[in-house]
Amino acid sequence: MIKPTITDIANEMGITPSTVSRALTGSPRVKESTREAIIRKAEEMGYERNVMASNLRRGFAKTVGIIVPRINRQFFSNVISSAESVLGEAGYTVIICQSHETLEDEVKALKTMRANQVAGVMISHSIQSVNGDHILENIPEDVELVQFDRVFSSLPGIKVVNDGVKGSYEATISLIENGYKKIGTLAGYLGAELFADRKKGYVKALEEAGMDIDEDIIFEDSILRETGYRSALKAIERGCDALYCAGDFSALGAFDAVREAGLEVPGQFGIIGTANEHFTGLMSPRMSSLEQRPDKMGAEAALAFLEAVEGKKEDRTIEIPMELIIRQSSSRKQ
Amino acid sequence: MIKPTITDIANEMGITPSTVSRALTGSPRVKESTREAIIRKAEEMGYERNVMASNLRRGFAKTVGIIVPRINRQFFSNVISSAESVLGEAGYTVIICQSHETLEDEVKALKTMRANQVAGVMISHSIQSVNGDHILENIPEDVELVQFDRVFSSLPGIKVVNDGVKGSYEATISLIENGYKKIGTLAGYLGAELFADRKKGYVKALEEAGMDIDEDIIFEDSILRETGYRSALKAIERGCDALYCAGDFSALGAFDAVREAGLEVPGQFGIIGTANEHFTGLMSPRMSSLEQRPDKMGAEAALAFLEAVEGKKEDRTIEIPMELIIRQSSSRKQ
DNA sequence: TACAAATATACAAACGTTTGTATTAATTGC
DNA sequence: GCAATTAATACAAACGTTTGTATATTTGTA
Numbered sequence: 001m002i003k004p005t006i007t008d009i010a011n012e013m014g015i016t017p018s019t020v021s022r023a024l025t026g027s028p029r030v031k032e033s034t035r036e037a038i039i040r041k042a043e044e045m046g047y048e049r050n051v052m053a054s055n056l057r058r059g060f061a062k063t064v065g066i067i068v069p070r071i072n073r074q075f076f077s078n079v080i081s082s083a084e085s086v087l088g089e090a091g092y093t094v095i096i097c098q099s100h101e102t103l104e105d106e107v108k109a110l111k112t113m114r115a116n117q118v119a120g121v122m123i124s125h126s127i128q129s130v131n132g133d134h135i136l137e138n139i140p141e142d143v144e145l146v147q148f149d150r151v152f153s154s155l156p157g158i159k160v161v162n163d164g165v166k167g168s169y170e171a172t173i174s175l176i177e178n179g180y181k182k183i184g185t186l187a188g189y190l191g192a193e194l195f196a197d198r199k200k201g202y203v204k205a206l207e208e209a210g211m212d213i214d215e216d217i218i219f220e221d222s223i224l225r226e227t228g229y230r231s232a233l234k235a236i237e238r239g240c241d242a243l244y245c246a247g248d249f250s251a252l253g254a255f256d257a258v259r260e261a262g263l264e265v266p267g268q269f270g271i272i273g274t275a276n277e278h279f280t281g282l283m284s285p286r287m288s289s290l291e292q293r294p295d296k297m298g299a300e301a302a303l304a305f306l307e308a309v310e311g312k313k314e315d316r317t318i319e320i321p322m323e324l325i326i327r328q329s330s331s332r333k334q
Numbered sequence: 335m336i337k338p339t340i341t342d343i344a345n346e347m348g349i350t351p352s353t354v355s356r357a358l359t360g361s362p363r364v365k366e367s368t369r370e371a372i373i374r375k376a377e378e379m380g381y382e383r384n385v386m387a388s389n390l391r392r393g394f395a396k397t398v399g400i401i402v403p404r405i406n407r408q409f410f411s412n413v414i415s416s417a418e419s420v421l422g423e424a425g426y427t428v429i430i431c432q433s434h435e436t437l438e439d440e441v442k443a444l445k446t447m448r449a450n451q452v453a454g455v456m457i458s459h460s461i462q463s464v465n466g467d468h469i470l471e472n473i474p475e476d477v478e479l480v481q482f483d484r485v486f487s488s489l490p491g492i493k494v495v496n497d498g499v500k501g502s503y504e505a506t507i508s509l510i511e512n513g514y515k516k517i518g519t520l521a522g523y524l525g526a527e528l529f530a531d532r533k534k535g536y537v538k539a540l541e542e543a544g545m546d547i548d549e550d551i552i553f554e555d556s557i558l559r560e561t562g563y564r565s566a567l568k569a570i571e572r573g574c575d576a577l578y579c580a581g582d583f584s585a586l587g588a589f590d591a592v593r594e595a596g597l598e599v600p601g602q603f604g605i606i607g608t609a610n611e612h613f614t615g616l617m618s619p620r621m622s623s624l625e626q627r628p629d630k631m632g633a634e635a636a637l638a639f640l641e642a643v644e645g646k647k648e649d650r651t652i653e654i655p656m657e658l659i660i661r662q663s664s665s666r667k668q
Numbered sequence: 669t670a671c672a673a674a675t676a677t678a679c680a681a682a683c684g685t686t687t688g689t690a691t692t693a694a695t696t697g698c
Numbered sequence: 699g700c701a702a703t704t705a706a707t708a709c710a711a712a713c714g715t716t717t718g719t720a721t722a723t724t725t726g727t728a
């Protein structure tokens with residue numbers, strides 16, 4: 001017998017496949033003693049459930065799909081890694097797609113998920129997604145939706161996000177406490193709630209400190225090293241002595257600009273980045289950064305999904321506190 | 335009609351499901367004109383193939399499984415990222431598991447793959463896997479096996495590896511040409527072909543240059559920053575003035591040790607790492623490193639798989655040349 | 669002892685596709 | 699124009715599981 005089925009087990013034992021099925025799925029409709037016998041026999045025969053048949057019959061798979069812009073971004077790969085560990089442990093299979101930051105690929109990915117009848121979708125949307133309509137359109141009602149990091153609060157389901165306002169607030173406060181007087185920000189794309197929040201925290205900190213909010217030193221769309229560099233040059237020109245950057249790569253660009261301007265980091269210029277990318281701790285001077293806790297985010301997202309499919313909890317938003325990692329680049333001005 | 339099936343299409347058109355199926359799968363047994371009509375109707379009705387039914391009937395899924403020690407390692411996430419792009423484009427779904435560097439989880443992952451009836455498995459084995467027996471045992475004959483980076487040459491199937499001998503040879507030659515006189519190596523775990531190859535290239539370079547091979551400055555098992563640091567301390571003690579490191583993290587540890595010893599990098603001490611981790615280009619002095627081209631590796635692995643399932647090519651080993659990235663840490667001794 | 673209730677198992681249909689074989693329609697050769 | 703061939707489509711079974719309903723068995727109660 002190449003690969004035994006429940007029918008084979010049933011025949012072997014002189015019983016019916018339905019009983020075998022119920023025994024193996026843990027239905028209460030079968031006597032404990034027969035269940036034990038069946039399980040023993042199944043193991044003896046080297047039985048393995050045919051997932052496809054099972055999925056077909058039930059109409060869904062014990063699978064969750066994860067969609068991210070790019071798997072090879074440190075943040076995302078960390079989220080995926082910890083989510084996979086939790087989901088795998090719970091017997092779920094993880095399928096992965098990348099949106100490559102485009103709406104087109106994101107929709108394609110959603111279709112793939114639907115085609116594979118996943119029980120849930122964990123998604124951090126592409127930069128091209130301006131709202132969640134395409135998500136609603138492509139995910140059936142009964143599929144659990146878990147958004148993380150980049151989320152649309154208008155969508156139903158579970159959301160796992162950083163407390164970005166609080167994080168950027170603390171980062172900015174830290175710069176203020178270290179004596180910096182004119183603090184700008186490389187803000188990222190403000191159309192995303194994520195970045196909008198980080199700006200909010202920055203503004204809040206300045207307001208509390210009684211400092212001016214100057215739109216001229218709030219640089220939108222500065223995410224890359226290159227764009228960060230250019231914006232930072234302008235910031236220096238406009239008299240800034242510190243920058244809170246909504247990303248580590250733009251912060252790296254800020255380093256470049258500040259060095260080029262002949263200023264010292266820290267001291268003459270303070271910088272705090274966001275994401276705590278690995279390299280931040282290896283540079284010199286080492287860069288202060290706001291850690292997003294992607295590991296925690298992935299685990300929490302996975303756990304929330306599991307609770308949801310088991311019907312234990314309903315839709316909710318989980319906030320993962322950010323962690324301000326203070327290193328050299330933001331220390332006290334002499 | 336909630337979700338149309340091929341039977342619905344058939345009824346609607348007054349034909350039989352088998353014709354619809356053949357039309358949609360591109361069988362030559364259906365007239366072109368009817369095929370076109372069927373496709374039109376299918377689109378009109380919003381038909382989507384039920385993957386599970388299809389998989390069940392055919393006995394396999396258009397899915398490939400990727401197993402890596404950890405998704406969140408830069409190297410692996412890059413491989414996965416480019417492999418997913420290629421496979422997704424070809425209509426394959428990617429499922430992912432982590433072995434967490436343990437044999438136990440790797441076997442579990444293999445079982446998951448088998449349960450999901452994947453068409454192929456791409457794997458880079460865990461450090462605990464000393465041979466490929468568990469792979470053979472858990473993967474059916476008809477599943478295409480693609481090993482990458484960490485491979486067992488004894489296993490059948492496709493293998494995608496770096497030309498590690500050549501890479502480390504060039505790295506070592508580069509150190510020699512820059513005037514370093516006593517070059518050691520932080521060699522990694524030599525039980526893995528991967529690391530054994532890197533040692534070979536190192537030895538070859540020294541031999542060609544007529545330099546002594548000194549086992550006392552070949553440090554096995556130095557992969558982490560911490561272990562690299564300790565080994566590097568010994569290397570300095572034993573008179574080395576350069577190290578070729580089989581990993582970037584051990585190279586980072588070497589930096590620590592050299593700095594602690596009060597020597598200058600480069601000049602008094604030369605270092606070349608392996609992997610070209612992102613941080614190597616951001617340190618100061620910037621670290622020279624051997625790039626593994628994970629993007630190319632993932633893409634080549636995926637392409638080889640696609641060729642194999644289409645029956646175009648047979649088992650083979652693909653070598654991805656490494657790229658020596660010369661930065662500051664290995665430059666000329668004054 | 670008999671009968672209702674509960675428990676355990678059997679029966680059979682269904683999930684939607686694919687595919688070997690049978691049938692019908694169209695084409696070819698002579 | 700008719701048989702022989704080929705092309706196109708129809709029929710029906712199968713993939714292995716799950717699950718509603720029906721039947722058989724056991725238990726409890728009057």
